[in-house]
Amino acid sequence: MIENQTFERKREYIQKAKNTLLAFLNTDGGTLYIGIDDDGTVYGVNGDIDEETRRVSSAFRDSVMPDPSGHFKVEHEKRDGKNIIAVTVDRGSAIPYCYASYGLVPQGVYVRVGSRTLTATREHIHQMIKDNGTGLFITELSIEQYLTFNYADKVFAEKVVKFGDEQKTSLGLIRLGGRYTNLALVLSDQCPYTTKVVIFEWLNKEKFKDRKEFTGSLFKQIDDVVTYIHVFNRVRSTFEGVYRIDHPDYTDTSIREALINALIHRDYHIECSVLISMFDNRIEFMSLGGVIPGVTQDLMLAGISVLRNEKLAQVFNRLNIIDAFGAGIPRIFGACEKSNVKPEIPITDGGFLIRIPNMNHNLQSGSSNGITVETSEQND
Numbered sequence: 001m002i003e004n005q006t007f008e009r010k011r012e013y014i015q016k017a018k019n020t021l022l023a024f025l026n027t028d029g030g031t032l033y034i035g036i037d038d039d040g041t042v043y044g045v046n047g048d049i050d051e052e053t054r055r056v057s058s059a060f061r062d063s064v065m066p067d068p069s070g071h072f073k074v075e076h077e078k079r080d081g082k083n084i085i086a087v088t089v090d091r092g093s094a095i096p097y098c099y100a101s102y103g104l105v106p107q108g109v110y111v112r113v114g115s116r117t118l119t120a121t122r123e124h125i126h127q128m129i130k131d132n133g134t135g136l137f138i139t140e141l142s143i144e145q146y147l148t149f150n151y152a153d154k155v156f157a158e159k160v161v162k163f164g165d166e167q168k169t170s171l172g173l174i175r176l177g178g179r180y181t182n183l184a185l186v187l188s189d190q191c192p193y194t195t196k197v198v199i200f201e202w203l204n205k206e207k208f209k210d211r212k213e214f215t216g217s218l219f220k221q222i223d224d225v226v227t228y229i230h231v232f233n234r235v236r237s238t239f240e241g242v243y244r245i246d247h248p249d250y251t252d253t254s255i256r257e258a259l260i261n262a263l264i265h266r267d268y269h270i271e272c273s274v275l276i277s278m279f280d281n282r283i284e285f286m287s288l289g290g291v292i293p294g295v296t297q298d299l300m301l302a303g304i305s306v307l308r309n310e311k312l313a314q315v316f317n318r319l320n321i322i323d324a325f326g327a328g329i330p331r332i333f334g335a336c337e338k339s340n341v342k343p344e345i346p347i348t349d350g351g352f353l354i355r356i357p358n359m360n361h362n363l364q365s366g367s368s369n370g371i372t373v374e375t376s377e378q379n380d
Contacts, residue, residue: 003038003115006030011037013056013085019110020117021060024089025068025097027112028126035084035378052076053085060087065100066177068092096120096128096141103145104129137174138309142180147188151217159319171318172311182268183311186218193268195221195259197276199232205277213273217261218312222256222321225276225344229255232278236360250283250328250360254343256336258354260321261328262287264313265352281361285354332356 003009006028010017013034024030034056035045045052057074061067072089102108109120109128120128122143129141149163156163168174173184199210212228214221233255236247262274267289275286275351289308307313316322332343332354341357 005112005114008115008117009033009038009040011035011043013052013059016117018063019252021072021089022064022097022099023086023110023112023117025071025092025109026095026120027091029089029091030112031089032087033084034087035082036079039323042080042082042084044079045085047074049076049083049085056085056087063099063101064097066094066097067177068097096125104141112276124351136309136311138181138311139175140181141176142182142185143181144185144190144192147184147190148182149184149187149217150189151220152187155219155319161319171315181311183309183315186268186312187201187315189217189220191215191217191221192271193266193273195220195225195263195274195276196227197225197278197302200280201279202280204279204291204353214232222259222263225259226252226256229276229278229283233261234360240353247360249360250356251335251359254332254356255283257328257331257335258283258285258356260316261285261332261354262352264316264322265308267308279358282354283358286348287352287354288350288354331353 005028006024008020010032011034017032017034019030021028024032036042051075053076057072060072068089071092072087073087074087074190076083076085078084087304096104096109098108102357104125106119106121106125109125110117111120111124112118125143129143153163161167163275165174165178168184169182173187175181180188185191195214197212197214198205198208201207201209210232214224214228216224229250234249238245238247238250259274259276262276262285266274266287270288272288275284277284277286313322322328329345335360336343336357339359340358340362341359343357344353344355346353346355
């Protein structure tokens with residue numbers, strides 16, 4: 001019989017034989033005969049056949065993740081009076097399978113193409129994850145599996161919420177044989193998505209006075225971005241007699257809610273930063289992905305939310321970072337209710353933009369009706 005997509009022979013059980021079994025698992029299944037050369041010559045398996053059968057089985061099972069048990073069987077047969085081993089592999093249910101020592105990278109993932117066993121390209125690995133997933137990026141397997149959660153651990157500890165493997169599994173960070181999802185990726189210290197903040201002079205983008213890019217866990221980005229914007233969030237102070245009343249350009253609530261909204265609702269299929277642009281009269285939060293079809297501004301103001309990344313929102317809700325789905329937009333508008341200019345959510349192709357007005361922009365320093373007015377930046 002000629003070797004093909006689902007049939008191959010190897011004289012010995014060496015690494016190439018194991019690669020073939022992994023390729024069968026990731027493709028259409030197949031049978032590998034050990035002890036038969038490529039040309040069909042039967043050499044047999046040396047040593048105790050039962051011991052060799054157990055060795056082949058355990059070596060394959062222990063080197064592959066997730067556990068392929070249940071998808072293959074190892075048996076010994078007689079050919080020309082000699083012992084051989086037949087390994088029959090079914091197509092796996094948790095594709096892509098990989099070598100645990102490599103992870104979901106080309107060196108660790110093999111596929112079958114005709115009679116050849118080949119390493120999978122990164123594009124092929126992405127496609128296998130997508131085909132075997134739910135169609136929702138945040139719940140699919142992460143290509144990067146070597147993740148740490150130092151900042152997330154701190155946040156969960158501060159909120160007095162457990163964050164062990166059991167909780168990571170129930171929240172959706174871990175699935176399928178202990179492998180991390182993209183939800184784990186964006187909450188990990190290795191999160192590849194960033195937030196960029198640019199502070200512009202006056203009302204347009206012709207000249208900037210500062211800019212910074214924030215990396216790390218989404219939790220860290222929220223804390224760092226809010227702290228950074230605070231520096232440029234000027235405060236107008238009024239004095240009524242001996243009492244001082246501070247009026248920031250932007251409330252903490254509006255800044256934090258707009259940032260969290262951008263991170264929760266962005267399309268993580270697109271590897272581009274959330275962009276925050278701060279002008280003298282406004283601050284804008286732009287995330288990619290656009291508004292979910294059918295969701296209007298009126299519905300958003302009414303607290304109706306269609307979640308692109310529901311699992312991510314659930315984690316934020318579990319930590320009381322958000323207290324209700326859909327409450328962010330109404331909170332932003334509520335925080336600006338004393339402003340003559342209201343927040344805006346202009347419709348943009350492929351993006352979601354929230355524009356928050358500077359509530360002090362048209363107010364001048366000085367005195368009016370016995371009330372003293374001072375303006376300063378929060379540099380502390």
